[in-house]
Amino acid sequence: MSPQGYEWRAHWEEHGTRVDDNKIVPIRVGVVEVDGHLFIAISVACAPPVTITGQVAASVGELMQWAHEEHEMLENQDQRSQEDAEHPPAGLADINQAIAWLDDIDEQLSDIATQIRELRTRFPAPPDATAIDTPAEHRRASGDDETEGR
Numbered sequence: 001m002s003p004q005g006y007e008w009r010a011h012w013e014e015h016g017t018r019v020d021d022n023k024i025v026p027i028r029v030g031v032v033e034v035d036g037h038l039f040i041a042i043s044v045a046c047a048p049p050v051t052i053t054g055q056v057a058a059s060v061g062e063l064m065q066w067a068h069e070e071h072e073m074l075e076n077q078d079q080r081s082q083e084d085a086e087h088p089p090a091g092l093a094d095i096n097q098a099i100a101w102l103d104d105i106d107e108q109l110s111d112i113a114t115q116i117r118e119l120r121t122r123f124p125a126p127p128d129a130t131a132i133d134t135p136a137e138h139r140r141a142s143g144d145d146e147t148e149g150r
Contacts, residue, residue, distance in 0.1 A: 006034045006049060008041075018045070 011030025018025055025045035032041040032049050040057045041049035052060065 004048065006032045006041075008049070009033050009038065016044070 008028070009031045011028050013029075014027045015024050016027050017023070026043075028043045028049070030041060031038055032051065033039075034051065039051035040054060041051045042060075043049040
């Protein structure tokens with residue numbers, strides 16, 4: 001038994017990376033002996049081992065599998081989000097094109113309105129001869145005669 005009160009009787013190591021300083025640290029899983037009893041244990045970054053039951057060890061294995069699957073799903077989701085951000089949907093491109101066409105039409109209509117105003121100032125409309133020579137009671141459009149009796 002070591003002076004620390006426990007002894008690794010069997011163990012396997014992998015390595016991970018700390019998120020705070022990116023240091024590589026050992027992750028040890030195995031069997032420790034504490035006071036003459038054997039326990040399943042795990043230790044991270046050379047910290048004293050944490051003992052767990054066989055049931056907890058199986059649960060941790062299942063949790064790690066779930067974490068692995070969730071990690072893959074989230075990475076795929078993030079990758080799709082990045083791709084979507086880089087390439088606008090096809091419908092959005094069509095909408096942007098339609099807006100550009102409407103802007104062009106609006107500009108052309110504005111130019112036409114400006115040209116009409118210029119033409120009206122250069123060539124004013126002749127005075128309405130019927131408005132000057134015809135009394136007000138006789139100034140009706142031909143359609144008014146037909147609808148007046150109704």
